[in-house]
Amino acid sequence: MHWHATHGRHDLPWQTMGTRPDPYPVWVSEIMLQQTRVDTVIPYFQRFMARFPDISSLARADEDEVLALWSGLGYYGRARNLHAAARLIAQRHGGRFPYDHAAIQQLPGIGRSTAAAIGAFAFARRRAVLDGNVKRVLARVFGVAGWPGDRVVEARLWQLAESLLPRSGIRAYTQGIMDLGALLCTRTQPRCDVCPFAAECVAHREGRYRTLPGPRPGKALPEKTTAMLVMTHGGRVMLEKRPRSGIWGGLWSLPEHPAGEDMVHAAMHQGFQVLTCEPLPHVVHGFTHLRLHIRPWLVAVSRPTGIATPARVWLPLRALHDTALPAPVRRILAALAVSGGEASARDAA
DNA sequence: AAGACGGGGAC
DNA sequence: GTCCCAGTCTT
The missing domain is CATH 3.90.79.10 (Nucleoside Triphosphate Pyrophosphohydrolase)
Incomplete structure (x- = not known):
């Protein structure tokens, strides 16, 4: 959290909000950011928010127009689910984005990690995220071997992620561990020289940053x-x-x-x-x-x-x-x- | 438990 | 060319 305060990202388009952020841009950005890099998302996010500034406008939209704004971003089920969820919120939640973690995760397109991210950023709810960045950081710092897609490895990473949550400051913590993974603990050229965890990181201590986390098992591409x-x-x-x-x-x-x-x-x-x-x-x-x-x-x-x-x-x-x-x-x-x-x-x- | 689901950037 | 990214849903 200390590292995040001085070296983290604070100016992303979906972060320009106070202590009581609008969950809508948080939600839209988190969906776009699933399996998609920040730099790729930014222009799509800007266009999307300009056209659909709130849940209500998205709920009223034609699916075709939502998909058109998503064209080129990939994983189009995300756009269909986002649209469906907006209509669902309009009908079943009185147009207000749900506050409860379980209710958030109930929405189509929102799984455990995304629900935690939205909950943390929008409502300061204390739940763990586990995206590609966090998986990489945890696998390295704690020396968790194996491919993170493996069920056992993933379970261990979830367990670690939940156990590390701070009592307070969940926003800075969540953004911080993501930023650490995205900016320092990168896949091929990690900046261990400036990393606040270098002293206690298993991968750094044992020179294993190249093999942690483990690679996806190879498979012939059809x-x-x-x-x-x-x-x-x-x-x-x-x-x-x-x-x-x-x-x-x-x-x-x-x-x-x-x-x-x-x-x-x-x-x-x-x-x-x-x-x-x-x-x-x-x-x-x-x-x-x-x-x-x-x-x-x-x-x-x-x-x-x-x-x-x-x-x-x-x-x-x-x-x-x-x-x-x-x-x-x-x-x-x-x-x-x-x-x-x-x-x-x-x-x- | 495994496969489907996009596109692009980094190397 | 290969790997994988602010994962989720279906089978």
Whole structure:
């Protein structure tokens, strides 16, 4: 806590509040910060808060607009859960963010650690957080070997985290241990020379900072190839709404087809007359659990005869920015919009 | 208990 | 290229 007072982070956008902070920005930031670095989150947080300044405005919003503001941030279930939780708070909690730890953790998208973080920062509730930073600090200081994702290792880390909580000053403590992990006790180049725990840290004393915490067990990354249809007509491109579950759930994306299928046939099968059909440069997109090879096909079609459904939309290429697109799809379409004078010219022809 | 779920920055 | 981040939910 002493270290945090002088060396911690005090100017993050969601910290600009007094001793009785609004739980809403705390909540939004904590959800965005799940598995996502501070520097990545900041611009998303600013945009989100400008558009949805309070729980009520978020509860009234369309899910599509919430997802559009989340586009590029990843783990889109976070956005769907955030939105659902806002509506739930409006209905079941009278529009007030719940105070009780159990009630907070009951909300969709909020687990044990996030509930503790919100409770600590917003209400000074005394519960332990256990995020990637805290896991790293504890594993090193106390010499907890093994991968933190392992159930036994994680249980030990939770036990440590709970046992270390101060009687008072939970905000400074929670922010402090996170900041220590993020700023000093970093993964590869920890600053043990200026760390307040160097004298008592097992990893430092025994020269084990490289192996603590233990790495995730290696696993071969599955590869998958898919073709995507970039159907254009009059400077617009056709998008489909993806199912709510699964990858890119609820986002707008290009129609997928098994690689190797005849794309002209695929486009015609959707009810279009194909004018031209040509391959675009193929894109490799890495997930944590999958490597996806995308083969986009640019298909100019004549007047769309396909039935208009809510799950299908013709989007002007200029309107990409406020649409909820997966990152690789955004890149494919952005490249098209730039070099894309010719595409529209061909469409016009 | 394990897998699904994004994207990007650091090395 | 590899690792992993202010984790949670589903199976």
